[in-house]
Amino acid sequence: MPSTTQQIPYADLDTVRSNPENISVICPLCQKESTYNRVSDLGITGFIANQQVNCLQPECREAFYLCGDMLGLNFQLVILSCQHLIDTKDYTRCIMDLTQAHEMFFKLFLQVELVFKPFGLCDASHLNILRKLEQSLIKELKTLAFAKLRNVFMHMMVSPVQHGNLDTIYKFIGHLNDECYAKPPKVRSLPVNAKGNLNPLLNSIYRSDICTLRNTVIHSSAYHPTKEEAVFFYRETRKNVLGLAAILDLKSEMHAYRNC
């Protein structure tokens, strides 16, 4: 087995395939594919970067570096794994997963705006308050389903929170389940001069029917989504959720928002 960093080869990036649970790669030494479960094989739940692993083939077992995990955010991995569900004709699971990816995206956005960005602005003496913010947000998020999460997201795009005032944010979190979020904001109130492709994507996610279809699947056992529906919502979700995550520059690590 190679003993120094220089001798350990890197796997070819083009051979890496990711999904939320596993990452597969062709071993650069024996040229056979190994599949690693993120948690039980690697002990990692997030983005895998430059990880030294051993080939899982019994006759090889050589060490190499694994990198090229496509994306670090869980909802991104869920969305991309839906291509496989379409290939295997698992359209019901595809719609369920795409809807869940939306919910994960909305929740990360709330976490970033209500905990991570305030954390980036405050000093160490406020860490206890930040912990309270995070616990309070986790409690509120448990009861927010797709429709209300999307409404809160849209309202926050129209009226952004001030990250520097922790008291205001704490109160804001306490009101996430209020009736004012039972409806989305008026379309005409969406920001109009936003950068990049933000406006078309906001309008598109605002009007998306994926949750309606998901609810039909759940509540009507006779209904099974078609391939056309799965492909349509897969493309729509890639465009909207991945596009908005990129424009909003969402990161899953609190420390990424320190001093920025």
Ligand SMILES: [Zn+2]
């Ligand atoms: Zn090998």
